[in-house]
Amino acid sequence: MMNNFTNRVAGGRKSLTFGVRPSQRGELGIAMAFIVGATVISVVVGNVYWQQIILVALIYVIAASGLSVLDALAKQISFGQGAVVGVSAYSMALASGVWELPFWLAVAIGVASGMAAGMLMALPSLRVQGYYLGFVTMAAAIALPELLLLFKDQTNALTGVNVSDLPLSQRLFGTLDWLTIVIMVLAVAAVLLIAVLRSSKFGRQLLLAGTSSEAASTLGLKPGRLRLQAFAIAAATGSVAGVLYVCLIKYVAPSSFTLSLSILLFFIVVIGGPGSIAGTVLGVAVLYIVPDVLLANFVDYRLLIYGVIAFAVMFWMPEGLAVGIKRLFHSMRRKPIAVPEGLTSLEPIIEAAAAAGVAKPSRGEPVLSVSGVSRKFNAVVALDDVKLDIFPGEVHAIVGPNGSGKTTLLNAISGLISLDSGAIRIDGNDVTSKSASRRARLGLGRTFQQPRMLDSFSAWENVDLGPGRVRGTSASWLDGVLANFQSGWDSIVAGTLPHGQRRSLEVVRAMRGEPTLLALDEPAAGLSHAERDQFGRLLRQIASSTGAAILMVEHDLELVWGTADRITVLDRGRVVVTGSPADVRKHPAVAKLFVGVGNAEG
Structure with missing residues (x-):
C-alpha cells in the first residue's frame, strides 16, 4: 500500500530555496518585488515626500513582521509592539542627540533597549495567554508616553529630541541615500524571515507550542522557552524599526509612540493575514498608505478608519488579505487551491520493527514505577494511592469505567499535572518534580485522545517536530524506514488525512524520540477494524523487537485483551487489580465493571 502511494506522489520532496518551501516562493517574490519596486519608483520620481511615505511604510513592515x-x-497576542519601537527609537535618539555618543554605539543602545523592553513584556506569557496577555502588553503601550513625560527632564519630553548628522543620510545621487537602501534591504529581510520560519522546523515547533503546549512538552520541547524566543524575534524587528525611524525622521517625542501605533501594527498583521508572507506588506498598504495619504484630511478619525477596514476585511476575508486575494484569484480562474491528499500505512514500520533485531530485554528493573500516587481536584479524588510497575518490552493496558482516573494517571506520569503525594520513576530516575519536557528527554513518549496535529502542514512536517533522538542515541531502525517515505509523506497535507491516519502519525512522531516508555491515550478511538488490528500488531512488534515498554489507556477491550501482556483496572482512582488478561478476566470485581468481559478473547 505504501509503495503504491509513494509511486503516486509526483516529484517527491522538493528542495527548499533559502529555506523557503516551493509553495511559498511565489508569494515571497511578490512581496519582495513590491518592496523593491515601491522604493525604486519613489527614488526615480524624485518626490521626497512620497519617498519618505514609502520608507515609513517599510519601517512598519519590519516592525509588523516580527509581530x-x-x-x-507562537499564537501570542501582543498590543505592545509600538512600545518596543518607541523604547528603541527614544533610547537611540537620546544616545545620539543628547548624550552625543558615536552613531553605531547609539544604534546598539537603541536595539538593546528595545530588546530589553520586548523581553520584559514577554515574561507574562509564562503565566497568562490569549487576550489576557494582550491586555498586559497593552499596558506597556499606554504607559510609555506617560513615563517619558514623567521623567521629562531626562527625556526632553516637552520639546522632543532632535538628531542630526547621521552617516546613513549621505546622498549617493538624486534622492537616493544609504538609509533608503538599508531600509529596503531590511524590509525584504523581514518578509524573508516570515517565509523561512514558516518553512522551518523551529517555526512548526513554535506553532505546536502555541496550539498545544502539552503536546510540545511531551515531545521534549519547552513551550515557555519557545514563547520567549518568539517574543525575542518580535522585539528584534521592533527594535530595528525604532532605530530606522530615528534615522529617517530625525526627531522623536512622546506623541510619536502612543497606543495608536501599537494598534496600527496589530491591525496590519490582522488585516494582511497573520503569518502570511505578503500580509504585512498588504496590511501596511491598506492601513497606512491609504488612510494617511489618500485620506489625510481625516487623520482625526484614524482609529475609526482602522476599525472599519478591519471589519470589512474580516467579514469578506477572515484569513486576511493575502489568503483572501489568493483564494479570489483561484476562484476567478475556476481552479481551486490544490490540497494534496493521500494515505499512509503502518505496514512498512511494522515490518521494520520486526527486523530491528533488538533482543527483548529481561524483566529486570521496571521502566516505569508509580508509587502511592494520589491527586485531588477540590473534593474529587482522581487518584488514590496508585501503585504500578511496567517492565521493558511489555504492553501494559489501563482500563476502567469513565471517570475512573485513567487519563489523569497518564497525565501524572507524563508530568502534565502535579501530585499531591507519591513518586514516579522512569528508568530509575525520580521524575516526580520534573517537567513533562524533561521526562520526554528521559525516554517518555506520549500521544493524546485527540491527535495534536498541525493541519496546514504536511504529514512529514508533523512527524518531524520533536528534537529527534532526545537521549543522544545513534540512528534508529525507525529513521531508516521513514527515510524511504519522507518524500511521499511530505506531499500529503495532514489536514486531509482521516482520523485513523492522523492517530498513526502521532504515534510515529512519538516513536522518533526512541522512548523507552510509550504512553498512549485511547489510541484505538476512531480506528476502523482493519486499522485497529494493524495498530495492535505495531504495538506488539515495537515492544517485542525494540524492548520499549508501552502503556496504553484504552476502552476497546478486544484490542486490550488481544495485545496487552498485563492489565491494570482502575475504578474511582484506585487500582482494582493488576495482572495478565487471564487473571484479570477471572477477578470477581472486574465483571461488575465491564459487561461481557468474561467473554472477551484471551
Whole structure:
C-alpha cells in the first residue's frame, strides 16, 4: 500500500530555496518585488515626500513582521509592539542627540533597549495567554508616553529630541541615500524571515507550542522557552524599526509612540493575514498608505478608519488579505487551491520493527514505577494511592469505567499535572518534580485522545517536530524506514488525512524520540477494524523487537485483551487489580465493571 502511494506522489520532496518551501516562493517574490519596486519608483520620481511615505511604510513592515511571527506561529497576542519601537527609537535618539555618543554605539543602545523592553513584556506569557496577555502588553503601550513625560527632564519630553548628522543620510545621487537602501534591504529581510520560519522546523515547533503546549512538552520541547524566543524575534524587528525611524525622521517625542501605533501594527498583521508572507506588506498598504495619504484630511478619525477596514476585511476575508486575494484569484480562474491528499500505512514500520533485531530485554528493573500516587481536584479524588510497575518490552493496558482516573494517571506520569503525594520513576530516575519536557528527554513518549496535529502542514512536517533522538542515541531502525517515505509523506497535507491516519502519525512522531516508555491515550478511538488490528500488531512488534515498554489507556477491550501482556483496572482512582488478561478476566470485581468481559478473547 505504501509503495503504491509513494509511486503516486509526483516529484517527491522538493528542495527548499533559502529555506523557503516551493509553495511559498511565489508569494515571497511578490512581496519582495513590491518592496523593491515601491522604493525604486519613489527614488526615480524624485518626490521626497512620497519617498519618505514609502520608507515609513517599510519601517512598519519590519516592525509588523516580527509581530506576525508572534501572532501566527507562537499564537501570542501582543498590543505592545509600538512600545518596543518607541523604547528603541527614544533610547537611540537620546544616545545620539543628547548624550552625543558615536552613531553605531547609539544604534546598539537603541536595539538593546528595545530588546530589553520586548523581553520584559514577554515574561507574562509564562503565566497568562490569549487576550489576557494582550491586555498586559497593552499596558506597556499606554504607559510609555506617560513615563517619558514623567521623567521629562531626562527625556526632553516637552520639546522632543532632535538628531542630526547621521552617516546613513549621505546622498549617493538624486534622492537616493544609504538609509533608503538599508531600509529596503531590511524590509525584504523581514518578509524573508516570515517565509523561512514558516518553512522551518523551529517555526512548526513554535506553532505546536502555541496550539498545544502539552503536546510540545511531551515531545521534549519547552513551550515557555519557545514563547520567549518568539517574543525575542518580535522585539528584534521592533527594535530595528525604532532605530530606522530615528534615522529617517530625525526627531522623536512622546506623541510619536502612543497606543495608536501599537494598534496600527496589530491591525496590519490582522488585516494582511497573520503569518502570511505578503500580509504585512498588504496590511501596511491598506492601513497606512491609504488612510494617511489618500485620506489625510481625516487623520482625526484614524482609529475609526482602522476599525472599519478591519471589519470589512474580516467579514469578506477572515484569513486576511493575502489568503483572501489568493483564494479570489483561484476562484476567478475556476481552479481551486490544490490540497494534496493521500494515505499512509503502518505496514512498512511494522515490518521494520520486526527486523530491528533488538533482543527483548529481561524483566529486570521496571521502566516505569508509580508509587502511592494520589491527586485531588477540590473534593474529587482522581487518584488514590496508585501503585504500578511496567517492565521493558511489555504492553501494559489501563482500563476502567469513565471517570475512573485513567487519563489523569497518564497525565501524572507524563508530568502534565502535579501530585499531591507519591513518586514516579522512569528508568530509575525520580521524575516526580520534573517537567513533562524533561521526562520526554528521559525516554517518555506520549500521544493524546485527540491527535495534536498541525493541519496546514504536511504529514512529514508533523512527524518531524520533536528534537529527534532526545537521549543522544545513534540512528534508529525507525529513521531508516521513514527515510524511504519522507518524500511521499511530505506531499500529503495532514489536514486531509482521516482520523485513523492522523492517530498513526502521532504515534510515529512519538516513536522518533526512541522512548523507552510509550504512553498512549485511547489510541484505538476512531480506528476502523482493519486499522485497529494493524495498530495492535505495531504495538506488539515495537515492544517485542525494540524492548520499549508501552502503556496504553484504552476502552476497546478486544484490542486490550488481544495485545496487552498485563492489565491494570482502575475504578474511582484506585487500582482494582493488576495482572495478565487471564487473571484479570477471572477477578470477581472486574465483571461488575465491564459487561461481557468474561467473554472477551484471551
